Amino acid sequence: AQTVTQSQPEMSVQEAETVTLSCTYDTSESNYYLFWYKQPPSRQMILVIRQEAYKQQNATENRFSVNFQKAAKSFSLKISDSQLGDTAMYFCAFKGGSEKLVFGKGMKLTVNP
Amino acid sequence: EAGVAQSPRYKIIEKRQSVAFWCNPISGHATLYWYQQILGQGPKLLIQFQNNGVVDDSQLPKDRFSAERLKGVDSTLKIQPAKLEDSAVYLCASSLVGGPSSYEQYFGPGTRLTVT
Numbered sequence: 001a002q003t004v005t006q007s008q009p010e011m012s013v014q015e016a017e018t019v020t021l022s023c024t025y026d027t028s029e030s031n032y033y034l035f036w037y038k039q040p041p042s043r044q045m046i047l048v049i050r051q052e053a054y055k056q057q058n059a060t061e062n063r064f065s066v067n068f069q070k071a072a073k074s075f076s077l078k079i080s081d082s083q084l085g086d087t088a089m090y091f092c093a094f095k096g097g098s099e100k101l102v103f104g105k106g107m108k109l110t111v112n113p
Numbered sequence: 114e115a116g117v118a119q120s121p122r123y124k125i126i127e128k129r130q131s132v133a134f135w136c137n138p139i140s141g142h143a144t145l146y147w148y149q150q151i152l153g154q155g156p157k158l159l160i161q162f163q164n165n166g167v168v169d170d171s172q173l174p175k176d177r178f179s180a181e182r183l184k185g186v187d188s189t190l191k192i193q194p195a196k197l198e199d200s201a202v203y204l205c206a207s208s209l210v211g212g213p214s215s216y217e218q219y220f221g222p223g224t225r226l227t228v229t
Contacts, residue, residue: 004155033216043202044116045156045220091155095216100169101146103155 002027002094006104013082015113020067021077023092023104032096034068034075039089039106048090051075082111115139117221119205125227131193134224138186138207144168146218147180147190148204156204162188163210195228202226 003026013019025034036048051059051068058066063083067076079086092104118137126132138145144163148156159178161168164185173180177196182188192199202225206218 037220043223043225045204045206047217047219050217093155098169099161100158101156101218103157105153105155 002029002096002102004092004094004102004104006092006107008107009105010108010110012110012112015082015084015111017082018078018080019082019109021079021090021092021107021109023075023077025073025075025092025094027073027094027096029096032094034066035093035095035101036064036066036075036077037091037093037103038086039091040085041088045091049077079109084111084113087111117205117207117219119203119221119224121224122222123225123227125229126195128197128228129194131191132195132226133192134190134203134205134226136188136190136205136221138188138205139219141209142207142219143185143210144208145182145188146206146208147188148206150202150204150223152201159190192226195226197228200226200228 005024032053034051038046038048049059049061049064063080065078087110089106091106094102120135146161147159149159150156159173160170160180162182165182180190202223204223205221208218
């Protein structure tokens with residue numbers, strides 16, 4: 001069974017700084033997708049960024065980018081120029097051939113003014 | 114485009130009572146998911162529908178939880194009887210079928226259930 005591990009339960013960063021959220025996963029599959037979801041205090045889960053395992057190029061979405069290390073089974077999220085609106089729970093998630101989305105426990109990020 | 118709708122947003126019940134949650138997915142999304150998110154944890158899939166058929170219900174506690182998706186659109190999730198450990202946020206999500214777009218799930222605001 002696939003597992004997703006987010007070892008940092010909580011982080012804080014100053015506005016405009018850069019922060020990196022870590023995630024590791026375990027799978028025997030070769031084709032899969034990895035995701036970072038954001039859940040603000042209002043509770044609506046929002047997709048931040050997606051990475052296809054077959055792509056070597058790291059995904060980027062504006063201030064959000066990933067560092068995907070397939071051999072190490074590592075999938076970290078970098079947030080540049082942090083904004084107050086980035087304060088939220090961040091979940092790393094895995095989706096393989098079973099179609100089931102497996103989430104990590106999440107990490108609480110606080111951006112301070 | 115309207116997002117995934119859920120109701121109610123909050124519900125407080127006593128243990129052994131029953132409760133039902135409703136979800137309306139994004140128009141055109143054939144796949145619908147129900148997740149349970151206990152405080153401090155990531156969402157856990159309870160059941161996945163494709164149209165009105167069940168794809169995966171391996172983690173649904175079938176002795177007390179039931180779900181249906183009549184006509185392949187709206188869905189209801191029921192708990193009867195509720196236990197204290199059912200206190201959680203119940204999230205509904207939907208996605209397209211087929212192709213890369215099917216890998217993106219869109220979530221509703223959730224229903225926060227408190228069982229006392």
